[in-house]
Amino acid sequence: MAAEFGQLFLISALAASLMQFFLGLNIISLDQTNREILITRFTSIHCLTVFLAMLCLGYSFLTDDFSVLYVALNSHTNLPVPYKVAALWGAHEGSLLLWILLLSLWGTSLAYSKKFFDHTLVLKISSLSILGLVSFGFILFIIYTSNPFERIYPFPEQGQSLNPLLQDPALAIHPPILYAGYVGLAVPFALALASLMSSNDYHWAGLARIWAINSWLFLTGGIALGSWWAYYELGWGGWWFWDPVENASLMPWLVATALVHSLIVTEKKQIFNGFSALLAIIAFSLSLLGTFLVRSGVLISVHSFASDPERGLFILMLIGFFTGGALIIYALNQKRSKPLNLNLWSRESLLLLNNVFLCSAAGLIMIGTLYPLVLELVNSEKISVGPPYFNFVILFPFIPLMLFIGVAVFSSWSGTGKKLLVNINRLALLSIVMGLITSYLILGYETPTATLGIILALWTIFTGAMPVIKNLGSQTHQLIKNLPMALAHIGLGLTVLGITVTSSYGITFDDTLGFGQSKQVGSYEFKLITIEDRAGPNFKAKVATVDIFSNNKKVGTVFPEKRTYDSAAPSMTEAGIDSNLFRDLFVALGEDLGGGVWSMHLQFKPLLRLIWLGPFIMILGGLFRLFLLKPFSREI
Amino acid sequence: MKKVCLILLLITSQVGSIESNEALTNQERELYQQIIQEVRCLVCQNQSVGESNADLAKDLRTEILEQVQKGSSEDDIKNYLLSRYGDFVLYEPSFKKSTYVLWLSPVLIILLILGWLRKIGVIGK
Numbered sequence: 014m015a016a017e018f019g020q021l022f023l024i025s026a027l028a029a030s031l032m033q034f035f036l037g038l039n040i041i042s043l044d045q046t047n048r049e050i051l052i053t054r055f056t057s058i059h060c061l062t063v064f065l066a067m068l069c070l071g072y073s074f075l076t077d078d079f080s081v082l083y084v085a086l087n088s089h090t091n092l093p094v095p096y097k098v099a100a101l102w103g104a105h106e107g108s109l110l111l112w113i114l115l116l117s118l119w120g121t122s123l124a125y126s127k128k129f130f131d132h133t134l135v136l137k138i139s140s141l142s143i144l145g146l147v148s149f150g151f152i153l154f155i156i157y158t159s160n161p162f163e164r165i166y167p168f169p170e171q172g173q174s175l176n177p178l179l180q181d182p183a184l185a186i187h188p189p190i191l192y193a194g195y196v197g198l199a200v201p202f203a204l205a206l207a208s209l210m211s212s213n214d215y216h217w218a219g220l221a222r223i224w225a226i227n228s229w230l231f232l233t234g235g236i237a238l239g240s241w242w243a244y245y246e247l248g249w250g251g252w253w254f255w256d257p258v259e260n261a262s263l264m265p266w267l268v269a270t271a272l273v274h275s276l277i278v279t280e281k282k283q284i285f286n287g288f289s290a291l292l293a294i295i296a297f298s299l300s301l302l303g304t305f306l307v308r309s310g311v312l313i314s315v316h317s318f319a320s321d322p323e324r325g326l327f328i329l330m331l332i333g334f335f336t337g338g339a340l341i342i343y344a345l346n347q348k349r350s351k352p353l354n355l356n357l358w359s360r361e362s363l364l365l366l367n368n369v370f371l372c373s374a375a376g377l378i379m380i381g382t383l384y385p386l387v388l389e390l391v392n393s394e395k396i397s398v399g400p401p402y403f404n405f406v407i408l409f410p411f412i413p414l415m416l417f418i419g420v421a422v423f424s425s426w427s428g429t430g431k432k433l434l435v436n437i438n439r440l441a442l443l444s445i446v447m448g449l450i451t452s453y454l455i456l457g458y459e460t461p462t463a464t465l466g467i468i469l470a471l472w473t474i475f476t477g478a479m480p481v482i483k484n485l486g487s488q489t490h491q492l493i494k495n496l497p498m499a500l501a502h503i504g505l506g507l508t509v510l511g512i513t514v515t516s517s518y519g520i521t522f523d524d525t526l527g528f529g530q531s532k533q534v535g536s537y538e539f540k541l542i543t544i545e546d547r548a549g550p551n552f553k554a555k556v557a558t559v560d561i562f563s564n565n566k567k568v569g570t571v572f573p574e575k576r577t578y579d580s581a582a583p584s585m586t587e588a589g590i591d592s593n594l595f596r597d598l599f600v601a602l603g604e605d606l607g608g609g610v611w612s613m614h615l616q617f618k619p620l621l622r623l624i625w626l627g628p629f630i631m632i633l634g635g636l637f638r639l640f641l642l643k644p645f646s647r648e649i
Numbered sequence: 650m651k652k653v654c655l656i657l658l659l660i661t662s663q664v665g666s667i668e669s670n671e672a673l674t675n676q677e678r679e680l681y682q683q684i685i686q687e688v689r690c691l692v693c694q695n696q697s698v699g700e701s702n703a704d705l706a707k708d709l710r711t712e713i714l715e716q717v718q719k720g721s722s723e724d725d726i727k728n729y730l731l732s733r734y735g736d737f738v739l740y741e742p743s744f745k746k747s748t749y750v751l752w753l754s755p756v757l758i759i760l761l762i763l764g765w766l767r768k769i770g771v772i773g774k
Contacts, residue, residue: 249700256695354770366766373758380754394747397689399697399740402751409755521682523699523710583702604702 016081016162019069022062023156026113029059030148033120037142049134052141056124059148060117067114070161071101080168083107083161089174089580091551099185100175105308105324106161108188112304113151115189116196119224120144123200128223133216139207140200147199150331158324174580177552183242191235191262195300197228198269201276202297205290206339209346215286218279221293223639225273230635232266237628248586250521250599250616252624255403260382261303267375268296271368278364282426285365287347292368294343298336299375305332311386358430363421370414377406408462415469415509418502419476440479444472456619459517466513470506477502493641500634504627511623522615525606531562535617537598538562542570544602544611552578554587557611559600561591568598573613575602597621673718681717684726685710687740697740 035041036052043051070083074097079085087100087107102111120141129137155161179185201221208217239259244252253259272292279289305311309325355362381398388394423436448468452458480495520535531540542558554576561569571589578585589600596619603612673681685699690706698706698713709730716726730738742748750757 247700251700254695369762369765373762376758377754380751384748384751388747392747395735395737396742396748397737397740398742398751399687399689401687401741406755409759522678523682523685 015069015072015076015078016164019066019073020160020162022066022069023152023160023162026059026062026066026117027149027152027156029055029062030117030145030152033059033145034142034149037138037145045134045138048138052138053124056117056120056141056145059145060114060121063110063114063117063152066162067101067110070107070110071098074098074100077172079170079172080164080166081161082163082165085165085169085172087175088172089551090171091579092172092174092180093550095182096175096180096185099179102188102192103175103179106155106159108192109151109155109159109308110161111189112192112196113148113155115193116144116148116151116199119193119197119200120148123203123224126220126223128220133220135211136204136207136217136220139211140203143203143206144199147203147335150334154324154327154331158327174551174578177576177578177580177585178246180578181242181246183238184246187235187238187242190231190238194228194230194232194235194269195262195265195303197224197231198265198293198297198300200224200228201272201293202339205293206342209290209342213286213346213348215279215283218276218286218289221289222273222276222280225269225276225293225296226635226639229266229269229273230632230639232262232269233628233631233635236262236266237625241625245588245590246585248588248601249614250588250601250618252621255381255400257382258307260378260403261306264375264378264382265296265299265303267371267378268292268299271371272296274364275368278361282361284353284361287343288365288368291343292372294336294339295372298332298339299379301328301332301335302379304328306382355427356429358420358424358433359428360421360424360426363417363424367414367417367421370410370417374407374410374414377410378403381406412465412469415473418505419472422476422480422498422502437476440475441472444468444475447471456514456518463513463517466509466517470510470513472506473509474503474506477506493637497634497638497642500637501631504629504631504634506627507623507630508627511620511627514620515618515624519616519618519621523603523612524615525610525612527608527610532613532615534598534615536563537568537617539598539600539613539615541611541613544609547574549576551580552576552585555602555605557589557600557602559589561598571598571600573600573602592622594622594626595620677717680723681714684713684717684723687727688713688730689738689740691734691738 033052033055036043036048036055041048070081073081073084074088075094077084077088077090079088083104083106087104088097092100100107102108123137123144124141126137201224204217204221204224208214236259239262240252243254244250272289275285275289275292278285305325305328309328311325353361355365357363357366381403385396385398388396419440420433420437424430424433445468448464448471451471452464452467458464477499481492481499484491484495522532522534524532526532526539526541528541528543531538538561540560540562542560544555544557547554547556554574556572556574559571559573560567561571569591571591573589574587576585576587586601591598596617599614599616599618601614603614605611682699686697688698688709690696690698690701690703690709692703692705693701696706698709700706713726716729721729727739731743736743742751744752
């Protein structure tokens with residue numbers, strides 16, 4: 014019965030979202046107070062019904078109801094309970110339901126936000142109406158093409174279980190976090206459109222900033238978590254593959270970062286209003302594009318699983334409708350801005366410049382991601398665009414971006430840059446000297462890009478930290494004012510430092526090892542001790558014991574595993590990793606070559622942890638901004 | 650021939666004398682590790698041959714290892730793979746008519762930005 018109830022709740026949600034949309038339109042004659050009360054109620058009903066539908070699906074999973082097709086395909090009686098919950102969003106249908114649940118939650122947070130006053134009430138009503146329409150489109154998509162409540166008869170005795178790759182704590186929580194980021198961008202999108210269609214001034218910016226930062230936090234966390242998971246679970250010690258699915262999450266992140274910065278200018282200086290609105294539209298459109306890439310099956314990629322083209326066409330139509338519609342509204346309402354006469358070295362220009370670089374980075378990634386698809390479509394020519402391409406082209410926007418970040422921190426609003434050079438020359442010198450020392454004396458010269466990367470990373474860290482350090486003696490308010498920016502920039506610097514050092518100075522060995530044999534990787538010696546059998550709840554595993562020595566002193570022991578799941582999928586590697594802040598030692602089991610000899614993947618990766626420490630610090634910065642420094646603006 | 654090599658490799662491994670990376674100089678080893686990351690495993694879902702456990706990936710790894718040991722250069726090996734498997738095999742697309750836009754896109758984007766900044770008057774006036 015649960016599945017039928019779920020179906021009913023889903024249909025109720027469809028109706029509620031449609032009501033939410035209509036209540037925002039002028040064709041229903043209501044005064045504004047009643048309109049607001051009603052639209053708020055329908056937003057909550059919409060959210061509640063989606064939540065109940067999710068609960069029904071959860072109930073089907075927990076009771077092993079294999080007559081529900083989605084449960085039969087993604088669960089198994091011996092699947093541990095936490096993964097039965099994670100299986101809710103482990104495949105296409107359920108993940109879309111999660112998408113809508115999160116969208117309606119963000120909508121509800123907007124409906125009950127205390128940041129709206131009389132003169133912005135119209136923004137609230139229109140944006141809730143737009144969110145209702147977005148939800149309506151996607152609930153329709155679920156019901157027509159991807160219904161998780163579909164029954165099968167005769168039903169199987171046993172389910173096919175969750176993809177073993179997904180049976181992992183980090184990946185269980187990865188989709189909700191990443192999706193929360195994706196769909197959170199719908200709120201700035203709706204606010205921007207609502208503003209364009211009504212007052213068309215800067216009032217929306219302060220509001221949009223709250224949800225933009227929230228989404229940015231979730232996107233940052235989701236991307237970092239995904240990368241961390243790929244590192245220890247996919248078995249080959251890589252942390253970023255430039256896979257289309259990863260690119261699909263990086264593009265909205267880059268534009269969301271630009272949006273957060275542009276909204277600061279719009280809120281504080283009341284300029285770049287159109288640019289911020291455009292960024293909000295692009296950011297959410299890229300989220301939709303990401304959903305299309307991941308969910309339509311157009312990609313051949315490690316993450317996406319085959320689906321039928323009907324779904325792809327439906328999502329394409331949704332993208333066309335929402336992106337196209339939004340751009341038309343933007344074009345029709347765009348005001349011709351007065352000439353700004355900004356100096357290049359004012360904070361306004363520098364922020365604008367960096368936002369443009371962030372968008373170019375997203376644009377280049379989009380070109381690289383879509384190019385092979387388009388070429389195959391137009392020319393039937395099959396090419397691959399992978400890491401060598403992306404690692405190269407990303408430098409074009411990122412080198413100037415990193416350079417200007419530090420300059421922007423020291424610039425002033427409407428400034429002319431006269432004092433700028435005096436203020437930054439010491440830090441610039443310090444970064445160059447420290448960068449050269451690090452890359453030539455400590456690590457040893459590798460490539461010019463590596464040296465430049467280290468210098469720019471240090472530059473970003475120093476210039477980010479400086480405004481806080483300078484105010485250490487002053488009052489708390491002065492001190493914490495710059496803290497969010499400082500943390501975000503330091504986080505970025507650390508990530509870039511980690512990426513540069515680990516990719517330039519890391520060592521990888523694919524080699525064979527017998528019992529008692531050892532292998533030298535850099536200054537570390539890996540010694541294979543034993544390999545034993547182990548049985549898990551729904552898998553069997555071979556577990557190796559590998560001791561690691563440095564200068565004949567034991568520094569660690571790791572236990573890489575190779576698992577074979579009962580659901581007869583190909584075997585999975587669980588890497589053995591010994592890590593500290595300065596380096597990771599990584600061992601993955603390859604093949605049993607017989608006679609106690611195994612092929613193995615050994616890695617020494619210096620400063621690898623910074624790649625994930627950086628996002629963590631960035632998130633702290635965002636949280637400080639949201640919860641420490643309130644309110645955003647007295648005017649909103 | 651490929652199969653034979655692979656079997657030989659397996660046999661030699663079994664008896665403990667490892668005919669894999671052992672004989673490589675550091676330079677050769679780096680080249681080998683780099684190339685296996687840039688060659689696509691054609692039967693996998695977007696994985697390099699260095700990341701894949703598929704049989705084809707193993708064959709290709711053996712192939713690349715042999716060529717590296719023979720002293721072939723990076724270009725030689727890549728050209729050989731290109732002639733045998735087509736453009737799809739390399740993660741670095743070659744520069745030709747159909748990829749002009751792809752490779753020139755960074756330059757185009759930089760030019761666009763400069764033009765736009767000039768137009769709105771932030772630079773050049």
